Amino acid sequence: MTPLTLRPEQARIVAYRGGKLAVNAVPGSGKTFTLAALAVELIANTLPPESEVLVVTFTNSAVDNIRKRIRERLKSRGLPDVGYRVLTLHSLANTILRERPDLAGLSDDYRLDDELSGERTIQDAVSWVMNVERGYWESFLPSSLSARQREEALEHWRDATRDLGEEVVRLAKNLRLRSDKLAALLRAHSGISPFLELGAKIYQRYEQVLQAAGRVDFDDLVWGAVRALDNDDAFRERLGKRWLFILEDEAQDSTPLQEEILARLAKDHGNWVRVGDANQAIMTTFTTANVRFFRDFCERPDVTALPLSVSGRSAQPIIDLANALVEWATQHHPEPIVRKQALSAHALIRPAPPGDAQQNPAPETHPIVACAFGTQEEEVKHVARSAANYVLKHPDRTCAVLAPTNAYGLKVVAELAAIQSSCQRPIYQDQLRNAQPVRDVARVLGAVVRFCAAPARQNALADLLREVALRVPALMPFAEDKALLAVLRSVSIEQWLFPSPNASLTLPPNVVLSQAQAHALRHLTSLAARWLRASLLPVDQLILTAAQDLLQRENEFAIAHSIAISLRRYVVNAPAAQLADAAMLLHDIAANQRRYLSNTLIEAGFEPIPGQVTVTTMHKAKGLEWDRVYLVGTDELEFPHDPEGRFRGQLWYLNGHDPRAEARKVLEHLHAGLPIGDPRVLIREAYLEYIAERLRLLYVGITRARRALRFSFARERNGQPNQLALALRALNIPLQACH
Numbered sequence: 001m002t003p004l005t006l007r008p009e010q011a012r013i014v015a016y017r018g019g020k021l022a023v024n025a026v027p028g029s030g031k032t033f034t035l036a037a038l039a040v041e042l043i044a045n046t047l048p049p050e051s052e053v054l055v056v057t058f059t060n061s062a063v064d065n066i067r068k069r070i071r072e073r074l075k076s077r078g079l080p081d082v083g084y085r086v087l088t089l090h091s092l093a094n095t096i097l098r099e100r101p102d103l104a105g106l107s108d109d110y111r112l113d114d115e116l117s118g119e120r121t122i123q124d125a126v127s128w129v130m131n132v133e134r135g136y137w138e139s140f141l142p143s144s145l146s147a148r149q150r151e152e153a154l155e156h157w158r159d160a161t162r163d164l165g166e167e168v169v170r171l172a173k174n175l176r177l178r179s180d181k182l183a184a185l186l187r188a189h190s191g192i193s194p195f196l197e198l199g200a201k202i203y204q205r206y207e208q209v210l211q212a213a214g215r216v217d218f219d220d221l222v223w224g225a226v227r228a229l230d231n232d233d234a235f236r237e238r239l240g241k242r243w244l245f246i247l248e249d250e251a252q253d254s255t256p257l258q259e260e261i262l263a264r265l266a267k268d269h270g271n272w273v274r275v276g277d278a279n280q281a282i283m284t285t286f287t288t289a290n291v292r293f294f295r296d297f298c299e300r301p302d303v304t305a306l307p308l309s310v311s312g313r314s315a316q317p318i319i320d321l322a323n324a325l326v327e328w329a330t331q332h333h334p335e336p337i338v339r340k341q342a343l344s345a346h347a348l349i350r351p352a353p354p355g356d357a358q359q360n361p362a363p364e365t366h367p368i369v370a371c372a373f374g375t376q377e378e379e380v381k382h383v384a385r386s387a388a389n390y391v392l393k394h395p396d397r398t399c400a401v402l403a404p405t406n407a408y409g410l411k412v413v414a415e416l417a418a419i420q421s422s423c424q425r426p427i428y429q430d431q432l433r434n435a436q437p438v439r440d441v442a443r444v445l446g447a448v449v450r451f452c453a454a455p456a457r458q459n460a461l462a463d464l465l466r467e468v469a470l471r472v473p474a475l476m477p478f479a480e481d482k483a484l485l486a487v488l489r490s491v492s493i494e495q496w497l498f499p500s501p502n503a504s505l506t507l508p509p510n511v512v513l514s515q516a517q518a519h520a521l522r523h524l525t526s527l528a529a530r531w532l533r534a535s536l537l538p539v540d541q542l543i544l545t546a547a548q549d550l551l552q553r554e555n556e557f558a559i560a561h562s563i564a565i566s567l568r569r570y571v572v573n574a575p576a577a578q579l580a581d582a583a584m585l586l587h588d589i590a591a592n593q594r595r596y597l598s599n600t601l602i603e604a605g606f607e608p609i610p611g612q613v614t615v616t617t618m619h620k621a622k623g624l625e626w627d628r629v630y631l632v633g634t635d636e637l638e639f640p641h642d643p644e645g646r647f648r649g650q651l652w653y654l655n656g657h658d659p660r661a662e663a664r665k666v667l668e669h670l671h672a673g674l675p676i677g678d679p680r681v682l683i684r685e686a687y688l689e690y691i692a693e694r695l696r697l698l699y700v701g702i703t704r705a706r707r708a709l710r711f712s713f714a715r716e717r718n719g720q721p722n723q724l725a726l727a728l729r730a731l732n733i734p735l736q737a738c739h
Contacts, residue, residue: 004037004073005357006034006037007030007310007356009029009306009307009308009309009310010030010033010034010037010308012306013034013038013306013308014034014037014038014041015041016038016042016273017042017045017046018046018245018269018270018271019270019271019302019304020266020270020271020272020273020297020300020302020303020304021272021273021274021303021304021305021306022251022273022274022294022297022298022303022304022305022306023273023274023275023276023305023306023307023308024276024277024278024298024305024306024307024308024309024344024346024347025275025276025277025307025308026277026279026307026308026309026310026311026347026348026349026350026703027277027280027311027313027314027322027349027700027703028311028312028313028314028349028625028703029308029309029310029311029349030308030358031249031275031277031308032062032065032066032069032249033069034275034308035055035066035247035249035273035275036066036069036070036073037073038247038273039053039055039066039070039084039245039247040070040073040074040077040079042245043070043074043079043082043083043084044074044077044079046245047083047244047245048244050241050242051083051241051242051243051244051245052083052084052085052242052243052244053083053084053085053243053244053245053247054084054085054087054092054243054245054246054247054265055070055084055085055086055087055247055248055249056087056088056089056092056246056247056248056249056258056262057086057087057088057248057249057250058088058089058249058250058253059088059599059600059602059603060088060558060561060562060597060603061555061558061602061603061604061605062088062249062250062602062603063086063087063088063091064554064555064558066086066249067086070084070086085243089222089258089261090218090221090222092225092261093221093222093224093225093261094112094221096225096228096229096239096261097110097221097224097225097228099235100228100232100235101224101228103227103228103229103231103232103235104224104225104227104228104231105224105227106216106224107214109214110214110215110216111213111214111215111216111569111572111573112215112216112217112218112221112569113210113215113216113217113218113569113573114218114565114566114569115566115595115596115597116566116567116569116570116585116594116596117215117566117569117570117573117574118217118218119594120570120574121206121209121210121215121217121573122162122165122166122169122202122206123162124209125165125202125203125205125206125209126158126161126162126165126202128205129161129165129198129201129202129205130158130161133201136198137157137161137198138154140157140194140198140654141153141154141157141653141654142653142654142655145653149653152653153653156651156653157651157653160651160659160660161198161202161659163659163660164195164198164199164202164659164660164663165198165199165202165203165206167199167660167663167664168182168196168199168200168202168203168663168664168667169199169202169203169206169219170219170287170288171288171664171667171668172200172203172667173217173219173220173223173257174219174223174255174256174257174288175256175667175668175671176223176226176257177671178207179200179203179204179206179207180204182200182203182667183200183204185670185671186200186670189670189676192666192670192676193662193663193666193676193679195657195659195660195662195663195666196662196663196666196667198659198663199659199663213573215573219257222255222257222258222261223257225261226257226260226261226264229261229264229265230264236264236265236267237268239265240265240266240267240268240269241268241269243265244269244271245269245271245273246262246265246266246271246272246273247273247275248262248272248273248274248275248276249275249276250275250276251274251275251276251293251294251297252276252277252278252280252281252289252291252294253276253281253283253287253289254274254276254289254290254293254294255287255288255289255290255293256288256290256293257288259293270302274294274297275308276294277347278291278294278295278298278343278344278347279326279343279344279347279696279699280622280696280699280700280703281294281693281696282618282619282622282693282696282697282700283599284689284693291341291696295344307346307347309347309348309349309350310350310351310352310353310356311349311350311351311352311360312351312352312356312357312358312359312360313358313360313625313703313706314349314360314361314625314703314705314706314707315360315361315362315363315364315367315706315707315708316351316360316363317363317367317368318363318367318368318702318703318705318706318707318708318709319349319350319351319360321368321702321709321731321733322349322699322702322703323348323349324731325343325695325698325699325702325727325731326343326344326345326347326348326699327345328727328730328731329342329343329695329727330342330343330344330345331345332730333641333695333727334641334642334726335641335643335688335691337688337692338641338688338691338692338695341688341689341692342691342692342693342695342696343695343696343699349703361627361706361707362707363707363708364628364707364708366708366734367707367708367709368708368709368711368733368734369709369710369711369733369734369736370634370710370711370712370713370724370728370733370734370735370736371710371711371712371713371735371736371737371738372712372713372714372715372724372735372736372737372738373712373713373714373715373738374714374715374716375714375715375716376408376411376633376714376717377411378714378738379632379633379712379713379714380408380411380412380414380415380632381415382712382738383401383412383415383630383632383710383712384401384412384415384416384419385415385419386630386710387399387401387416387428387613387628387630388416388419388423388427388428388613390613390628391427391428391611391612391613392423392427394611394627395610395611396610396611397610397611397627397628397707398608398609398610398612398614398625398626398627398628398706399612399613399614399626399627399628399629399630400608400613400614400615400616400621400624400626400628400629400630400704401613401614401615401616401629401630401632402616402617402618402621402629402630402631402632402701402704403432403615403616403617403618403632403633404617404618404632404633404634404638404639404697405617405633405638406432406433406617408632408633409432409615409616409617409632410432412615412632413428413430413432413615416428416613416615425611426612427611427612427613428612428613428614428615429609429612429613429614429615430592430615431601431606431614431615431616431620432592432615432616432617432620433592433595434589434590434592434595434596434597434604435597435601435603435604435606435620436604436606437553437555437556437559437604437605437606438559438589438596438597438604439589439590439591439592440556440590441547441551441556441559441560441563442563442586442587442589442590442596443467443586443587443590444467444468444471444546444550444551445543445546445547445550445560445563445586446583446586446587446589446590447463447464447467447468448464448468448531448542448546448550449535449539449542449543449546449579449582449583449586450463450580450583450586450587451463451464451528451531452531452532452534452535452542452579453535453578453579453580453582453583454580455497455528455532458489459488459489461488461489461524461525461528462485462488462489464524464528465478465479465484465485465488465524466479466480466485468524468527468550471550471551472523472527472549472550474519474520474523475520475523475524477516477520478517478520481517481520483511483513483517484513484517484520484521486511487511487513487521488521488524497525497528497529497532527549530545530549531545531546531549534546535579538568538571539564539567539568539571539579539582540564540565540567540568541564542579543560543563543564543567544560544561544564547560547561547564553605554605555604555605555606556605558605559597559604559605562597563586563589563596566596567582567585567586570582570585599619599620600619600620600621600622600623601614601616601620601621601623601624602622602623602624606624607624608624608625608626614626618631618697618698618700618701618704619697619700621700621701621704622700624704625704625705625706626704626705626706627705627706627707627708628705628706628707628708628709628710629701629704629705629708629709629710630710630712631698631701631702631709631710631711631712632712632713633712633713633714634698634701634711634712634713634724634725634728635713635714635717635722635723635724635725636722636723636724636725636726637717637718637722638694638725639694639695639697639698639725639726639727639728640687640690640691640694641691641725641726641727643684643687643688643691644684646720647687647690649661658683658686661683661686661687661690662679662682662683662686664686665682665683665685665686666679666682669682695727698725698727698728711724711728711733712738713725
């Protein structure tokens with residue numbers, strides 16, 4: 001391995017040897033590289049033999065990435081691969097609870113709900129409340145609606161109720177409120193918020209379902225770990241000595257429970273390094289993360305704050321634009337609260353100096369342009385055509401269309417699909433709901449599970465060949481081999497998969513196979529027999545067996561491992577589930593009908609492909625970069641500035657109420673003992689927080705670009721006039737009228 005070359009800022013961080021340290025890392029500044037280098041230095045120079053460096057990060061892919069970097073750096077220095085542990089927060093909590101579940105009031109055999117099983121649990125709780133208290137549930141809808149309006153409103157209210165339930169459950173657990181405590185709080189403040197009361201009913205049922213089955217969800221897991229640490233100080237001290245240094249990645253996305261568990265582990269030694277970028281805190285919409293935890297930590301008197309401000313990712317005009325957005329948001333935004341909450345003026349990006357290993361790329365001739373279109377249809381047609389032309393002209397460069405929502409992105413995908421039909425090679429990738437690596441792995445593993453669920457089904461072997469052939473070199477030439485497929489459709493599966501000793505395989509009449517075809521047939525049937533035998537084991541063993549035979553890339557193995565764990569939990573939590581149910585889950589993931597591992601593309605190990613347009617959302621693009629980036633829908637609806645304006649979540653059939661926002665703010669105020677007052681004041685507070693987060697999302701979108709940025713919007717949306725977002729108007733981006 002090449003010698004470690006550190007920038008001066010990185011060297012100061014790697015020289016850390018103890019205490020509380022906050023690292024403000026701008027996009028592209030090499031925070032993962034620096035974090036891994038620091039871990040190795042601590043292991044080599046400071047760590048006593050009985051202790052470890054604990055690295056806590058956000059996703060499984062980040063765990064794999066950091067672990068790999070540490071392992072390689074230790075090897076290059078001739079050091080053994082010991083002295084560190086890299087975990088997600090949930091893995092850390094599970095590690096703690098597996099040692100002493102009794103301290104959290106859990107049984108030794110507690111079961112964990114994850115993404116697949118947890119989705120079903122919350123839906124069951126919502127459905128129960130809707131059915132048992134149907135009159136109450138429907139009472140939220142005004143009686144003045146017409147029959148057609150009422151039917152439409154009921155369908156939308158169903159989805160909104162689920163969102164409301166998820167919000168209340170998630171927040172209550174992070175505030176460490178059991179459902180009975182929340183119910184008592186609401187009884188003491190009767191009538192304060194009907195939306196919070198409805199969410200509390202869902203929470204109560206959700207908790208009952210989990211407790212009856214001896215299950216916990218991810219929030220319970222972390223909450224339980226906090227309880228375990230609080231209930232036995234000797235246990236906490238022992239873990240603190242084990243993990244003598246705590247390095248926290250993506251600290252800007254810290255949740256209340258995450259901060260509590262790490263603070264307890266670091267209580268005695270105080271060695272806690274938090275690395276993050278407050279300007280990229282965009283997960284509040286999906287989690288209970290709040291950027292104020294990291295910001296408050298940075299301002300503490302006992303904390304040393306160091307910057308990682310140098311970035312070689314983007315061309316100078318794009319760096320200047322990102323910094324200008326920070327300056328405008330902190331100094332000139334019309335709302336004083338947003339000036340404080342949105343972005344941090346302490347985290348401006350500096351370009352790499354001459355001689356740096358990662359020099360900033362040269363910008364395109366017109367690096368930053370905004371286009372105004374009459375309608376959204378005109379916008380997506382133009383953007384799709386422009387992006388397609390770019391990758392056809394520059395097959396060595398990367399390009400992305402980043403949308404504010406999946407629905408917006410799907411319109412772009414539809415246009416690119418139409419263009420694709422006249423191209424000689426693939427020109428785009430739909431990375432909206434699920435990342436392509438996740439869909440690819442789910443598709444091939446789903447084919448194996450589907451075969452094992454019904455191996456005697458007509459065409460079962462033929463379908464299996466089609467699905468797995470491109471993953472197996474010996475089968476690749478035969479994916480659509482008509483003669484071989486005809487044989488597979490007509491044979492007795494027992495004869496071919498489990499032949500008697502010395503028995504000869506009988507082909508159908510008038511069928512003759514070449515030596516290569518016969519070899520392929522034997523190879524396929526050998527794999528199929530192996531998978532059928534594995535199907536007698538728990539489903540995760542079947543998944544891991546098939547993954548070993550079919551996957552090559554490291555990120556694909558990580559996805560398969562995650563799927564295996566999820567399916568095992570799904571089957572354990574739903575005892576009546578069969579292999580066919582598992583196959584259907586995988587089919588839904590592959591077909592983008594069920595979300596899985598999709599908060600960010602980088603979580604799935606996605607890497608942009610030169611010569612192809614990546615279509616995804618701005619949220620999922622975090623951590624990645626492309627030469628040219630199109631940011632579509634950059635208007636006042638998606639990036640509002642006025643808390644009295646239009647917002648997503650406002651429901652027309654509830655007179656513009658936003659149930660999630662109202663329930664969240666009322667619960668926060670109740671828990672903190674703050675007066676509630678006029679609910680409209682709380683909603684305004686929620687919308688100001690949303691405005692601040694959307695500015696951070698815009699910052700993330702801008703900093704994905706290396707050479708060029710293209711903003712676009714439609715002057716009319718949903719029958720109403722529309723404008724370019726105020727932030728972009730204030731930055732004087734050249735605006736073109738496009739058709």
